[in-house]
Amino acid sequence: MNPAPRSLTMDALQFSGTVTAAFSHDFKNTLAIIKENTGLLVDLLAMAEKGRPLDPQRLATLAERIGRQVQRADRMTAELNRFAHSADLPEAQTDLGAMLEMAVVLSARPANLKRVGLEAVTAPPLWIATFPFGLQQLLYRCIALLLDRAGSGGRIVLEADDGRPPVALRVIARTAEDRIPAGETAPTPTPEMTGLAHALQIRLDWDAAAGGWRLTWRDVET
Amino acid sequence: MRVLLVDDERELISALAERLEMRGIQTRWVTSGRQAIEAMAQDCFDLAVLDVRMPGMGGLELKHRLAQSCPRMKFIFLTAYGSEQAFDSVATDMGDDFYLVKPVDIQELMAKINLLAGKEDA
Incomplete structure (x- = not known):
């Protein structure tokens, strides 16, 4: 026997939850990349203080990575905002x-x-x-x-x-x-x-x- | 301790691997379940750090595949769920494995790795 159909409101809530959960997972991944690469920068600076040579190109690469992830998060925020506003008007x-x-x-x-x-x-x-x-x-x-x-x-x-x-x-x-x-x-x-x-x-x-x-x-x- | 790191976010897992290497952990990182299985065929690892959700094969399925070829292997899962409580509600088959919520604190990850290394030595 098929389960009883959910109401359209329930289905809309479930859809909204699924979409925002996916966005939040991607935000977490983006933050994780930023955190790990920032942490790596801090680690490299700490090692430089102990005498290990610091490669400027390496720092530039890490900074580029972090910048890309900030752009990614900004794009996701705009997309999520657009999705949220899609419910503003019934037509x-x-x-x-x-x-x-x-x-x-x-x-x-x-x-x-x-x-x-x-x-x-x-x-x-x-x-x-x-x-x-x-x-x-x-x-x-x-x-x-x-x-x-x-x-x-x-x-x-x-x-x-x-x-x-x-x-x-x-x-x-x-x-x-x-x-x-x-x-x-x-x-x-x-x-x-x-x-x-x-x-x-x-x-x-x-x-x-x-x-x-x-x-x-x-x-x-x- | 030799650690296999698996996450489809390349710029995350490569940085994490480098930070663990700086702390004396031997690592290898890959970006998919298929690559992880290939890595296991070439090498032996004591511990795998696995992302829960990855394209193709997720971390929970990958754990079962890896454990078949290396039953003594330990596992730590990384999840992008909002909190440990949220992940608790969906992960019912974790056994003795640890999991950490992204973004991960490197000291917390090191503590878990050292704990598992201690168990291995005991």
């Missing part, structure tokens, strides 16, 4: 290309753990009125169901249609050999995905020929 004019790029960022950690690449195919801006947070939640769930299909070395491609009505997105899997995963039945969307798609007025279909999901906005003009 906002949204560029789908920017949405796809954010989806790649949000799914980067689970994809990386499975060695699956993520790619957003950028297109001319395509504006649509939607709930950005809800769309991210749906894209995250769609990607999650494709990770094992793409497999290690594979990739998941997110792309928007050409903009002519009806507006549509595709989330498709490709194997490491750049093929459509073969011999598998269509994945079953969770009840939460179906409910969320309905709430967003999106039709969610499995496109077997493309090897992925097709999200079509119902009755929406761009």
Whole structure:
């Protein structure tokens, strides 16, 4: 017997928790690199005080490493801030290309753990009125169901249609050999995905020929 | 004591290895579970310091693989969980292994290594 579907609110909270946990893990890793390399600088300076020659190039390399990690943390902060603000309005004019790029960022950690690449195919801006947070939640769930299909070395491609009505997105899997995963039945969307798609007025279909999901906005003009 | 360090963050694990070397610990560092298994095939280590979450093979799975070829090996895990309490709630199969939350304090890591070295000598 299938477990009872969680409410959309519960699913949104769980999604939000998963995403922020992933960001916090990456922040911890970034801080760890900064701390270890700062510690190494201190160790080298302590040894210099005891007479061991100090290599300026070595210091420069460590300083560059630390600077790169500060940039990484700054980028993550901006991404997390963008994600947090995606829940500000229940409906906002949204560029789908920017949405796809954010989806790649949000799914980067689970994809990386499975060695699956993520790619957003950028297109001319395509504006649509939607709930950005809800769309991210749906894209995250769609990607999650494709990770094992793409497999290690594979990739998941997110792309928007050409903009002519009806507006549509595709989330498709490709194997490491750049093929459509073969011999598998269509994945079953969770009840939460179906409910969320309905709430967003999106039709969610499995496109077997493309090897992925097709999200079509119902009755929406761009 | 010979220590194998495994973490997919290259700039973390290489710096940590160098700091341990400065403190008299022989180290080798790699950035994946597969590389760790290859390193074990070439060499023997007393202790492995493993990142819990890595692409492909995480630290907990890697521990079981390494322990098969070297049952006396000791393990310390590194985790990016928010706190030791948070990691406690998900890590239920830690046995006698130690774990440390990133960013790691080098003195705390040295204390754990020395403790395990003492157990090894006893």
